[in-house]
Amino acid sequence: MSALKGLRVVEMGQLLAGPFCGQLLGDMGADVIKVEPPGAGDPMRVWGQGKDKVQWEVIARNKKCVSANLRIAEGQELVRKLIATADILIENFKPGTMEKWGLAPEQLLAEQPGLIIARMSGYGQTGPYSDRAGFGGIGEAMGGWRYIVGEPDRPPSRMGVSIGDTLTATYGCMGVLAALHHRNQTGKGQIVDAALYESVLQVMEGLVPEYAHEGVIRERSGSILPGIAPSNVYICKDGEYMIGANKDSLWQRLAEAMGRPELGTDERYATHLARGQNQLELDELINAWTKTLTVDEVDALMIAYSIPAGRVYRAPEMLADPHFKAREAIIEVETERFGKLKMQGAFPKLSATPSGVRSPAPSLVGQHNEEVYGGLLGMSGQEIEELTAAGAI
Secondary structure, three states: OOOOOOOEEEEOOOOOHHHHHHHHHHHOOOEEEEEEOOOOOOHHHHOOOOOOOOHHHHHOOOEEEEEOOOOOHHHHHHHHHHHOOOOEEEEOOOOOHHHHOOOOHHHHHHHOOOOEEEEEEOOOOOOOOOOOOOOHHHHHHHOOHHHHOOOOOOOOOOOOOOHHHHHHHHHHHHHHHHHHHHHHHHOOOOEEEEEHHHHHHOOOOOHHHHHHHHOOOOOOOOOOEOOEOOEEEEEEOOEEEEEEOOOHHHHHHHHHHOOOHHHHHOOOOOOHHHHHHOHHHHHHHHHHHHOOOOHHHHHHHHHHOOOOEEEOOOHHHHHHOHHHHHOOOEEEEEEOOOEEEEEEOOOOOOOOOOOOOOOOOOOOOOOOHHHHHHHHOOOOHHHHHHHHHOOOO
16 A cells, blocks of 8 residues: 555656656655657656666656647647546646646636646746746756855866756655645645745755855855865775764764874864864865775774764665665666666655555557546547547647
8 A cells, every 4th residue: 555545646747857756756656647748758768878768767667658749729638638537737847838738727726626736847937037948957056056066166066967856846746745635634726836946945054044144155165065074075095985973972983983082182173163164184184094994994993983974886886785775775677678677766665655666667658548548538449549640649
């Protein structure tokens, strides 16, 4: 029994934000029906690195795929009928697009008061920028993320994944779950408005109040967080290792592990403020020590002295790690196109209603047209053939 079993989601988004929200809900047990344009379908089908594009296998798992041409009346009416069967609608088009297609959320709610509509966009559904095009990277820049990521003497960097999109999807999913609780109490649905830049802004910690209160502007600081020390990646004989001993008692234990217990009470490092003021000097001191040891040797010491620390993983290390295996952080899914494929497992973990992967990503655009349009909507084979001939599906 999955947590969201019995709920139907219609996902109309493309690329990352909308589809990742759909993935989260699908992993938790919702019945997700993804609507794609006929032909090539969602661009995510061909995104990713490597010869075979396997990213789709993660983001489209636990979903059924139907095709619908939302640029023509027949496709719009078909999707309207599909939405009428749903509890939740997800879309991440430019504001005004749904309205242009005759699928304005206010109209849908008037017809179906219990519907929950998650809308993800660059700048939100209101405000002077709402009609601008926006991708995740733009939201990361405007939300404050890009400016503070990277080395101080270089232009802003990116994280390496589309964090703006996935944050927005996560907040959108959170909003959907809150709206479901409200609907259970009142019977009424609502609109969840999740903007890319605001989703990034939410995780910016003290960036805004620090400036508003004292005029402090956070700058790029490379691998450190200014004033928080020691907390960095250090060089060992055979690799890199992350240590986070930025608490007085932890620092004292690290000094003991280094064989230099006197550093734990040295006035240059004994307090949080002192370590922050001498951060670069302290990192050089620790780095000089780790360079004399292997990653395994440093790791064993950190475990022995109960200091938060860990190896810097890539995919190969994740796949080999026994903790990842024990918690099923990475699972193996039998996919339609690539056979058995390893990917991240469903998360977060629920004790009574566990999430999981019930079905692989559909390999074809419109793969479930007959099942959904024929079975769920009760359309005849002839009607489906006519819609196909008209270019509606």
